[in-house]
Amino acid sequence: MGNLFWKGKQESSKYIEQLKTKNPVFLQLIESISPPMSEKNNGDWLNLLIWGDAKFVLHSLLDDFKGKIKLIYIDPPFGTGGEFNYKIQIGDGDASKNSSKWIRKAAYNDSWEHGLDSYLSFIYERLLLMKDLLSPEGSIYIHLDWHVGHYIKVMMDEIYGENNFRNEIIWSYPAASAQTKRFFVRSFDVILFYTKSDVYTFNDDKNIYMEYSDRVKNALSKDSNGTFYFRGGSHDGKKLSQKVYIENEGVFPRDVWMDIPYIRANTLEYQGFSTQKPERLLRRIILASTRENDLIADFFCGSGTTIAVAEKLNRRWIGCDMSKNAIHIMKKRIMDVKNSNDLQDWKKKYNILPNEFKILSLESNSENYWFPVEFISKKVRSHLSDQENRTPECKIILNKNKNAVTLKIIDYIIPYNHCISPEIEENITTFSDWIDYWSIDFDYSVQCKFRTMWASYRTPKRRELKLISDPYIYEQPGPHELMIKVVDICGIETNKKLTINIS
Numbered sequence: 001m002g003n004l005f006w007k008g009k010q011e012s013s014k015y016i017e018q019l020k021t022k023n024p025v026f027l028q029l030i031e032s033i034s035p036p037m038s039e040k041n042n043g044d045w046l047n048l049l050i051w052g053d054a055k056f057v058l059h060s061l062l063d064d065f066k067g068k069i070k071l072i073y074i075d076p077p078f079g080t081g082g083e084f085n086y087k088i089q090i091g092d093g094d095a096s097k098n099s100s101k102w103i104r105k106a107a108y109n110d111s112w113e114h115g116l117d118s119y120l121s122f123i124y125e126r127l128l129l130m131k132d133l134l135s136p137e138g139s140i141y142i143h144l145d146w147h148v149g150h151y152i153k154v155m156m157d158e159i160y161g162e163n164n165f166r167n168e169i170i171w172s173y174p175a176a177s178a179q180t181k182r183f184f185v186r187s188f189d190v191i192l193f194y195t196k197s198d199v200y201t202f203n204d205d206k207n208i209y210m211e212y213s214d215r216v217k218n219a220l221s222k223d224s225n226g227t228f229y230f231r232g233g234s235h236d237g238k239k240l241s242q243k244v245y246i247e248n249e250g251v252f253p254r255d256v257w258m259d260i261p262y263i264r265a266n267t268l269e270y271q272g273f274s275t276q277k278p279e280r281l282l283r284r285i286i287l288a289s290t291r292e293n294d295l296i297a298d299f300f301c302g303s304g305t306t307i308a309v310a311e312k313l314n315r316r317w318i319g320c321d322m323s324k325n326a327i328h329i330m331k332k333r334i335m336d337v338k339n340s341n342d343l344q345d346w347k348k349k350y351n352i353l354p355n356e357f358k359i360l361s362l363e364s365n366s367e368n369y370w371f372p373v374e375f376i377s378k379k380v381r382s383h384l385s386d387q388e389n390r391t392p393e394c395k396i397i398l399n400k401n402k403n404a405v406t407l408k409i410i411d412y413i414i415p416y417n418h419c420i421s422p423e424i425e426e427n428i429t430t431f432s433d434w435i436d437y438w439s440i441d442f443d444y445s446v447q448c449k450f451r452t453m454w455a456s457y458r459t460p461k462r463r464e465l466k467l468i469s470d471p472y473i474y475e476q477p478g479p480h481e482l483m484i485k486v487v488d489i490c491g492i493e494t495n496k497k498l499t500i501n502i503s
């Protein structure tokens, strides 16, 4: 078998061997999303959303999760050389009717300093670490496209073994428009499917089946119950005329998937994230390769499609992304999972609150920026100095009635809002337009970190923000600390502490 070589491969392999001998970076708890948000019980397990570079996160998980993850799906950067973004809406209104109320923000950059060589080292190091976490009966799916799919196929044969290659899945979607007429329009992604060994989970679940093609359906008849049948066949040279029924669910999936459309802005699952993948795609993969309660991980989680589907299919999950904004989008997506599509009956809402989950971060991560530069008007960017590194301010009032407490947010002030791009400023009509999310821990303690006990937030489909919290009733008299977290539309987080005495 031939192997793939590139500049930096040997160094990467040595580096990972050495990394494994070192102490990993500590994963610190930032926040837990606790009941009453949650109504299911996952035993002692809490799902994990981790902010950090996949390489260090994978290393940090090795101690506790070696050989324990049943399914890894990743949709990493494809080595495209491009920059990807997500859309932010401003205010309460329906932005689909007013295009000026959308702004775009960079989600991640997919360009590589030393081109393909550095991309290959990047993905190689992470794929080596993922193998250690995968269970002996586990499966790994890697979502790519024409840019690097063929290189990663050879790399995976080397790391996971060519005998453990199961499929090269073609996910084909209609291309929106032909951007060039100098070659054929590219309209499919590739998903490489490997297992760790020859013994692995693969379920013949009717929910993963593909619909019959129109050609097959046209050749079949339907009885009064809607069940397909054909007449025919022959026995002993005689033609048979009885009905031969075939299963209603469709056909066991082939490796070319043409039945899953790309995400559209008018769908419930749309998160405004440019590389977001459809829930139907992840549903097929998860139902095929895991059983209920199995552990699933996605280390390039983006808008959180994998973990949202895992949550709804009663699987345990670990999600990771190096972008703080992606973590914020995913947090809201899981908190709001009740309002998303039911995976069994797409026309219905899922209608179940999520399991409790924790947000962790690599200890080395810090919020060492004040304002994402892309929000600042080019004219004033160069005048901003480090001394101006101040945080925004939010004003909150506390209403206390006996031992019940509600909070009202009455203002949110961004220092230097004169610096903001005109496209944003023009669309801000009231202070609350700045706010994307706010949440309260009514009984904050440094040891337990922030526990989200109440939250109000905007989603692409639900724009209104509550400015007054629900009442919280204190059982214990005495002093209590409240922590309030506000995240604005630029992704900037402000935390404010209040102390209250309950008599």
Ligand SMILES: C[S@@+](CC[C@H](N)C(=O)[O-])C[C@H]1O[C@@H](n2cnc3c(N)ncnc32)[C@H](O)[C@@H]1O
Pocket: 052, 053, 054, 055, 075, 076, 077, 107, 108, 273, 275, 276, 277, 278, 299, 300, 301, 302, 303, 304, 305, 306, 320, 321, 322, 323, 326
């Ligand atoms: C193609 S997107 C994933 C989209 C996702 N499948 C979805 O449905 O929304 C790739 C993600 O990988 C993240 N990413 C890039 N480099 C990373 C790294 N070294 N560690 C962790 N995440 C990374 C990006 O921030 C981005 O959110």
